[in-house]
Amino acid sequence: MSPEAVHQEAHHPALAHHFDSLAQQSEATTLGMWVFLVTEVLFFGGLFATYMIYRSWYPDAFAAASHELDVTLGTINTVVLITSSLTMALAVHAAQLGQRKALMMFLILTMILGTVFLGIKSVEYYHKFAEHHVPGPDFVFEKEHIRHAQIFFSLYFVMTGLHAVHMIIGIGIMLVMLYWSWNGTITAEYSSPIEISGLYWHFVDIVWIFLFPLLYLIGRHAH
Amino acid sequence: MSSHIMPTRVYYTIFAILLFCTYLTVQIAFLDLGVLNTVAALAIAMFKATLVVLFFMHVKYSTRLTWAVVLGAIFWLGILLTLTMTDYLTRVWRTYG
Numbered sequence: 001m002s003p004e005a006v007h008q009e010a011h012h013p014a015l016a017h018h019f020d021s022l023a024q025q026s027e028a029t030t031l032g033m034w035v036f037l038v039t040e041v042l043f044f045g046g047l048f049a050t051y052m053i054y055r056s057w058y059p060d061a062f063a064a065a066s067h068e069l070d071v072t073l074g075t076i077n078t079v080v081l082i083t084s085s086l087t088m089a090l091a092v093h094a095a096q097l098g099q100r101k102a103l104m105m106f107l108i109l110t111m112i113l114g115t116v117f118l119g120i121k122s123v124e125y126y127h128k129f130a131e132h133h134v135p136g137p138d139f140v141f142e143k144e145h146i147r148h149a150q151i152f153f154s155l156y157f158v159m160t161g162l163h164a165v166h167m168i169i170g171i172g173i174m175l176v177m178l179y180w181s182w183n184g185t186i187t188a189e190y191s192s193p194i195e196i197s198g199l200y201w202h203f204v205d206i207v208w209i210f211l212f213p214l215l216y217l218i219g220r221h222a223h
Numbered sequence: 224m225s226s227h228i229m230p231t232r233v234y235y236t237i238f239a240i241l242l243f244c245t246y247l248t249v250q251i252a253f254l255d256l257g258v259l260n261t262v263a264a265l266a267i268a269m270f271k272a273t274l275v276v277l278f279f280m281h282v283k284y285s286t287r288l289t290w291a292v293v294l295g296a297i298f299w300l301g302i303l304l305t306l307t308m309t310d311y312l313t314r315v316w317r318t319y320g
Contacts, residue, residue: 027286034289038296045300049307056311071249078245086238089279096228195281202279206272212245213264217252221260 014190026192033196037203044207047159051214054151061148063219065141068133069156070124074216077120078208084113085205092198095181098188103181107194110201111174114167121164128153156215163211166204173197227284237278244271 012022019025055062091106132140134157135150142149177197180186186194248267256263277283282293 027288030285031289031292034292034296038292038299041296041300042303045303049304052304052308053311056308071252075245075249079242082238082241082245085241085275085279086234089234090231092281093228093231093234199280202275205279206275209271209275210268213248213252213268217248217264219260220252221255 012189014185014187022189026195029192029196030199033199037199040203044159044162047155047162048210048214051155051159054148054155055218058145058148058151059219061145062152063222064145065133065149065152065156066215066218067220068128068131069216070127071216071220073120073124074212077117078212080113080117080120081205081208084110084117085202087113088198088201092191092195095186095191095194096188098191100181100184100186103186103194104178107174107178107181111171111178114171114174118164118167121160125157128157159211159215163204163207166207170197170201170204173200227281229278229281229284233278237274240274241271 015022015025019028087106087109091103091110094100094102094106128134132138133153135154139146139150139153174197177186177194180193244267248264251263251267252260254260276293282289
């Protein structure tokens, strides 16, 4: 057998030349995604640090402002997002087993749940605009906390807004994954794209797992 | 594919625990525990995040190099948060209004 023929035989179409095997390529892909997620952790970490400093300075204003958020909608959204993480995990599972139909179904479910989350979030944003709880000259709040409550709401909008941007990007990624699943790019041997998209989706879920108690549940017992 | 394939039962179990923890964190928030309210909220959030990382993100079955990167993320985040607070919390001479 000529060297070219040996090469052809060993070569899966998805295997890049600089990797020995699909397994090695998959490990490198996962590692690369995790390195990206480290930068994301620190990106959000800066905002969490800002939150921590201001909350330690103005605990009463933060508690009062937190009370203006809707715990019911926040809880529903937490459940929606955790459920989307489950459907994402099941999508990865289906990809690893090469179950194309199940994979596509779970990707669609994940996108629907992500969209529901964004829909509920926009209803909450609408309420905040209607109640004049958007920082700026028209901000309305009890006089005692009017300055520092604006810091809380600034952080609320930036942190949930940045989170929502990640969700929108995530839904975009899922659309590409859905296309690749449909056209047969994704197989049981080559499921890495679904796996690392899943890592991203779960990371966004984790950010919300921290945002929910920190923004919605401060000092709830007091009122 | 070399990756470990978990039975779906694991995912459903983790999902159920995550939902229960969400219920728990909301219930605890309405009790007056003083400082412990924040401690409990963060402890539950960290527990939930750990479950997501280990099982949904498959880190439990990932390579040691992946473990090192994940622990590195937590370590550097820890530096960011604790060193910032050691500064701010010890500036007792400054009053904020």
